[in-house]
Amino acid sequence: MEKVLEISNLSKSYGLITAVNNLSLEVATGDVFGILGPNGSGKTTTLSVISGIIAADTGSYKWFGSEPNASLRKNIGSLIEVPNFYPYLSLYKNLVIAARIKDKPLGDIERVLKLVNLWERKASRFDTLSLGMKQRLALGNVLLGDPSILVLDEPANGLDPEGIAEVREIILRERENKKTIIMASHILDEVEKVCSHVVILKNGQSLAMGRVHELLSADDPVIVSCREAEKLKEEIVRSGLSESVEKDGDELVIVLKKGKGARDINEFAFSKGIVLVHLETRKQSLESQFLELVK
């Protein structure tokens, strides 16, 4: 897979506050890369740096293996923070300005305005739109010229549930079209559903990074119930099979060491003559994983 974006040891401080601290990551073609983190974790700063509006203090980044420049950005659809348009201009004129900057045909404006359901409002001034409509217009701007890479910073920000669903639909459609999407979001459920890869940031540092399903399955606990729970717990602790074992009523909650699974527990219990009544692997949500990491 071709590397679309390569960030190496990127750092950015605002006075005494370190927004991004020695961050490195890679995004390949076709990835839907989620950037997760609490407020102030460096998500927007990272996206602002790769969009050319903020200079990094140290480190570097490359788009398609090349040093970043303005003409490369013309082919990357970016939405950073809030939609920025001229309030006194119509939606259409605002997109005309954007299309000229990106060197894209003006004919594409109709397509994107229809895509974000704003074609009927094309003559309205930007400052007459609701927050959700503004966000949709910003998405329309991102999609102008059908770029192969989308950089989205909180794309569902300020949207109502219907708007969030619309944005999700647009992102999923772009994913189907094999677009590379880099997306910062607070909505963990959304990231879990949409993204193929994720990085979790805290204080500008990467806490975890990788494929979403790998991150989620890494620490999936195994739940076991049996008559001799106390004995089984002691045996498991003694065997070194697990990272941790906790007794919760009649159940044992076991976090296994890497490479071990529920099958290993079943075999182990059998070898010790303990009959299991119930055995299941409890899937973790990204939310619980995220909360655990940023704790």
Place this chain on the structure above:
Amino acid sequence: MRSIILNEITKTWSYKTFRVIILLHFILFFLVVLVTSRLNITIPGISTDNLYYFPNIWEFFPWIASWFNLLLAILIIVMTGNEFTYRTFRQHVVDGFSRSDLLKGKAFMILMIAIYSFLMVLLFSLIFGFIFTPDYSDGAFISKSYILLVYFVQAVAYMSFGFLLAVVFRNTALAIVLFFLYRLIIEPVIRLFFPARLRQFFPIKVISNLTPTPEFLAISSGNQDVGNGPGSLNLREIGILAEDLPVYLNLLLAIGYTSIFIGLAYMLLKKRNL
């Protein structure tokens, strides 16, 4: 470059404040030259009509137009300030403009506004000059017309200074206040601490001296040589008016200062986060 120009035109023509200020500029200039032309003060040996004769009008009208350069500078401050307020400079860079493209856009606007103002003064000078001048057959109307070009440089210089302040403060109101404070108080006060010969080299002094106050007494008395001829009255020599730098030197300095304003603005645009 084409997209930069077209975008600036789209932004400005759709902006009501721009249209109002330009209209105000045009009307104010027209009213002032019209009203002063109706004030026909004639006492023996002196007539204000002389101000409207070729070639005096080339001095008089640019001087009047220079009062309204402040309006043009405010216009540039407002338009540049808007780019920061609406965060559209930031969006333009995200969309694919370079920082120098941002500068080119505003430089284009400064030139366009200066050309408009130049053409306005040219038009009124020709109309009033041909109406008032009793005899322009000797080609007198061409001499001193170069002052119009000097006025053009002055308009560009004022607007460039306004642009720099807007980029420095990124706040329209603050930049306008600072523009006036610097022009009316800060620089004049600083100049007082310097010897008279050095005072002429300060930026606002250099720029405002491009269209110096016409020597009304000399012009109104019809004596073109006042201040030059033998035994004539020279207001600068007797200390009523300060000694000015030669026009060419003033012009070079003004162009130099304009380059510095634009260069500094570019440096800030390039270095700062948007």
